[in-house]
Amino acid sequence: MLTANLTYQWLGPVIFVSAGVAFLLLHSHDRKQLSALRLAGAYFLSLIGFMAVMLVDEGSHPFFQSITLVSLVSGHFLLVWGVASLLEQKFPRLLFGSALLIVSGIIIYANLASSPFLLKYTAVCGFIIMVALICSRLVWRARNHRVDIVIAAVFLAQALVTLNRIVQMHLSELDLSTRSAFKSSHFASSMQTENAIFAIVIGLALFARYSVTLVMRLSRLAETDPLTGLFNRRAFEARVPAMRAASTPLPSGLIICDIDHFKAVNDTHGHDVGDTVLKTVAQLLENVAGESAICARLGGEEFCILLPESNGEMTRLMAARLRVAIEMQQLVSSGRKFGLTASFGYCELAPEDDLQLAMARADAAVYMAKHDGRNLVRLAAVATAYPEPERIQDLMVGELEYQS
Numbered sequence: 001m002l003t004a005n006l007t008y009q010w011l012g013p014v015i016f017v018s019a020g021v022a023f024l025l026l027h028s029h030d031r032k033q034l035s036a037l038r039l040a041g042a043y044f045l046s047l048i049g050f051m052a053v054m055l056v057d058e059g060s061h062p063f064f065q066s067i068t069l070v071s072l073v074s075g076h077f078l079l080v081w082g083v084a085s086l087l088e089q090k091f092p093r094l095l096f097g098s099a100l101l102i103v104s105g106i107i108i109y110a111n112l113a114s115s116p117f118l119l120k121y122t123a124v125c126g127f128i129i130m131v132a133l134i135c136s137r138l139v140w141r142a143r144n145h146r147v148d149i150v151i152a153a154v155f156l157a158q159a160l161v162t163l164n165r166i167v168q169m170h171l172s173e174l175d176l177s178t179r180s181a182f183k184s185s186h187f188a189s190s191m192q193t194e195n196a197i198f199a200i201v202i203g204l205a206l207f208a209r210y211s212v213t214l215v216m217r218l219s220r221l222a223e224t225d226p227l228t229g230l231f232n233r234r235a236f237e238a239r240v241p242a243m244r245a246a247s248t249p250l251p252s253g254l255i256i257c258d259i260d261h262f263k264a265v266n267d268t269h270g271h272d273v274g275d276t277v278l279k280t281v282a283q284l285l286e287n288v289a290g291e292s293a294i295c296a297r298l299g300g301e302e303f304c305i306l307l308p309e310s311n312g313e314m315t316r317l318m319a320a321r322l323r324v325a326i327e328m329q330q331l332v333s334s335g336r337k338f339g340l341t342a343s344f345g346y347c348e349l350a351p352e353d354d355l356q357l358a359m360a361r362a363d364a365a366v367y368m369a370k371h372d373g374r375n376l377v378r379l380a381a382v383a384t385a386y387p388e389p390e391r392i393q394d395l396m397v398g399e400l401e402y403q404s
Helices: 002-009 011-029 034-055 064-086 093-112 117-141 146-171 179-183 186-223 233-247 262-269 271-289 312-327 355-371 389-403
Strands: 252-259 294-299 302-307 330-333 336-339 342-349 377-379
Touching: 011 034, 011 186, 034 064, 034 186, 064 093, 064 117, 064 186, 093 117, 117 146, 117 179, 146 186, 179 186, 186 233, 233 252, 233 294, 233 302, 233 355, 252 271, 252 312, 252 355, 262 271, 271 294, 271 302, 271 312, 271 330, 302 312, 302 355, 312 342, 312 377, 342 355, 355 377
Parallel strands: 342 377
Antiparallel strands: 252 302, 252 342, 294 302, 330 336
């Protein structure tokens, strides 16, 4: 029986240590995950506080109460900070500070008035309830996935269960005026059980949130051009059908843009300046085209834009705006300014049109714009008058010869 009691008594601490180590390993694997480090600290510090309440007799250490309170407050501070940083939210200073002031005031009063243990315990549990509610509010306001709803519900459940325990203790006829009396009551075992359960559930829920974040990050890496931040070609082609379906029965507008003399920019100013040019053009395209458009880097210095609910004339006007915006852009290299231009091809994309064929037509229009003098906007030839493949090849060869 003694061995069983000891095993049960140490169940909570073992769970806290395991969760803390798990978050610490997560941080060691990815140093950028500072929220994991904060959550690891939250588990370790909370472990000290809960062990002090359960395993140390009152009066056995002159600083016992201070150690208990500091570890619990620090642990819950790191918990809130970890959850906030995981969700990319600001730390709720006002809410946490208010909770800390309330519990500090009650503890100070209880010590000065030599109040029974139950009042001090109620104050600490009240602080835990407020922290759980703060975390639940943080997660709920920042929710992006179903797992966020689960996490918010878990924190809310922790607050309700802790509140219920406090109410039951005050309604109980047991003498809970000392720590020793509390430790020998069934409320102590229920607290151990609840702490162990919520330590596991909260840890698993937060790990699930990390998994969702990691999957999203990997998805963004697979779909995003690392230099410009725009979609790559695969992501562009994957998103176009949904936009075209939403635009039906109206057509969509397709624009392809190619920076003029980009090889000369790299040769003259260096590849770092060339990268700056690509990022600048990408940002211009996004800003001018608007949030409703899909912008992508197809490769090299070539970009593509799809405009929802846009006919041929609207698409032409947008291409003209983009051309002027790039032409007006001034960059600096070695203290000297230089300008940019780009050539554009566009077409109206009806709901039944094939995307790949339309992109080939718009791409051919880009080469025609370059052949005609660059810094121009050209309408893609209709399918029935699609340029001869040899003609397109001649234009591409001519462009490469000019750049070299």
